[in-house]
Amino acid sequence: MIQKVKGTMDILPSETPLWRYIENIMREEAEKYGYGEIRTPTFENTELFVRGVGDTTDVVQKEMYTFVDRDEDRSISLRPEGTASVARAIIENGKCSDPMPLKFYYIISCFRHEKPQAGRSREFFQFGTEMFGSYSPAADATAIALANSVIRRVGLKNVKLHINSIGCKECRPKYRGALVSYFNSRADKLCDTCKSRLDKNPLRLLDCKNPDCAEGAKGAPKTVDHLCESCEKNFKLLCSALDAMNIEYVIDPSIVRGLDYYTGAVFEFIAEGIGAQSTVCGGGRYDGLVSSIGGPELPGIGFGMGITRLILAMREAGLDNIEAAKPRLYIAAMGEAALVKGLAITERLRREGFYAECDVVGRSLKAQMKYANKIGAGYTLIIGDSEIESGKAQLRNMENGEQTEVELDSFSL
Numbered sequence: 496m497i498q499k500v501k502g503t504m505d506i507l508p509s510e511t512p513l514w515r516y517i518e519n520i521m522r523e524e525a526e527k528y529g530y531g532e533i534r535t536p537t538f539e540n541t542e543l544f545v546r547g548v549g550d551t552t553d554v555v556q557k558e559m560y561t562f563v564d565r566d567e568d569r570s571i572s573l574r575p576e577g578t579a580s581v582a583r584a585i586i587e588n589g590k591c592s593d594p595m596p597l598k599f600y601y602i603i604s605c606f607r608h609e610k611p612q613a614g615r616s617r618e619f620f621q622f623g624t625e626m627f628g629s630y631s632p633a634a635d636a637t638a639i640a641l642a643n644s645v646i647r648r649v650g651l652k653n654v655k656l657h658i659n660s661i662g663c664k665e666c667r668p669k670y671r672g673a674l675v676s677y678f679n680s681r682a683d684k685l686c687d688t689c690k691s692r693l694d695k696n697p698l699r700l701l702d703c704k705n706p707d708c709a710e711g712a713k714g715a716p717k718t719v720d721h722l723c724e725s726c727e728k729n730f731k732l733l734c735s736a737l738d739a740m741n742i743e744y745v746i747d748p749s750i751v752r753g754l755d756y757y758t759g760a761v762f763e764f765i766a767e768g769i770g771a772q773s774t775v776c777g778g779g780r781y782d783g784l785v786s787s788i789g790g791p792e793l794p795g796i797g798f799g800m801g802i803t804r805l806i807l808a809m810r811e812a813g814l815d816n817i818e819a820a821k822p823r824l825y826i827a828a829m830g831e832a833a834l835v836k837g838l839a840i841t842e843r844l845r846r847e848g849f850y851a852e853c854d855v856v857g858r859s860l861k862a863q864m865k866y867a868n869k870i871g872a873g874y875t876l877i878i879g880d881s882e883i884e885s886g887k888a889q890l891r892n893m894e895n896g897e898q899t900e901v902e903l904d905s906f907s908l
């Protein structure tokens with residue numbers, strides 16, 4: 496028996512209605528905010544992620560699914576996230592000189608070789624959005640408002656918005672110095688990963704999940720205390736915009752995001768009660784990304800929302816009960832002629848737009864009726880030789896038991 500690859504999942508028809516319900520909300524909300532859907536390839540040249548996501552990140556160093564393409568001798572990677580591909584696509588398709596802003600959304604699967612656990616898989620599903628071409632905190636506020644509206648519309652209440660600003664290329668180097676000297680003074684208390692990250696990517700030490708590191712991070716210098724004038728002004732404006740839009744948040748200095756391209760405002764929506772993988776959505780500003788992969792200076796702001804984690808949070812809150820569609824009609828047939836008639840009627844009704852079913856496995860009449868009940872058919876119709884002869888049958892409303900005589904060749908629902 497060949498099994499699925501570790502860290503992947505099968506999503507069965509009993510669960511897809513919930514997925515589709517969520518995805519429809521994502522699409523509808525994104526379009527209300529003026530984002531258009533973009534579809535980019537599942538795999539890209541590895542170089543795109545090395546430059547776009549950053550070669551000091553875990554994602555690029557340890558987690559990418561990378562292989563050499565058969566005939567071209569090129570290194571290819573399955574996308575570990577969506578932003579770099581969208582940035583590449585707008586450059587490649589000449590969109591950087593279009594009227595700004597540019598707004599895109601996507602619902603995609605991403606691939607990361609991580610340790611599978613609840614809320615963490617190797618192929619995972621993400622709703623992502625990107626807005627390019629604005630330095631204004633109004634853009635940050637719009638992106639956050641969109642993520643917020645999806646989370647509220649699926650009914651989640653125990654999800655909190657955490658925001659922070661990690662500064663720009665003006666203020667980050669100074670802050671970085673303060674951070675490195677703080678952690679150097681307590682280097683003996685750091686986990687091995689943090690020790691090795693201290694020089695390369697010290698910001699990441701702030702969101703290490705190791706309890707000793709997390710304790711140490713609490714006393715660390717805060718990015719928000721080291722912002723340059725313009726970053727500080729932008730962050731304040733973002734906070735007032737969120738206040739004005741009635742979007743609750745907490746300022747959380749531990750939010751730094753994992754990918755190298757982030758600058759300025761960063762945020763996460765964190766769910767209570769779903770365990771360690773509690774960030775259902777993470778995002779922020781990435782003003783350096785487009786230029787780092789060969790495009791013009793074009794600022795950006797976006798987020799990725801993990802659909803599996805959203806479902807975990809919805810499950811925890813009892814919001815996951817979305818049922819599959821039920822047939823409007825089930826036709827039970829006795830005998831071959833009736834079976835053919837049943838097929839003809841269901842086909843006619845389907846062409847009229849109804850969800851109709853008839854027996855295709857040759858069950859007894861009793862078993863067919865039991866099955867109709869089980870699948871929750873709204874109406875049933877029994878056809879045998881006498882019904883075919885008269886051209887009429889009894890249409891039974893399964894909810895109240897009422898029966899109506901109908902003409903087999905012309906009735907509708």
Ligand code: ATP
Binds near residue numbers: 609621752753774
């Ligand atoms: P985490 O801190 O949980 O590792 P991340 O910072 O690596 O997340 P992003 O790259 O920002 O995550 O991805 C955006 C969102 O996608 C996350 O907030 C999360 O909801 C989801 N996500 C990321 N990695 C996984 C995964 N391996 N399995 C399931 N969902 C994931």
Ligand code: MG
Binds near residue numbers: 753
């Ligand atoms: Mg991660």
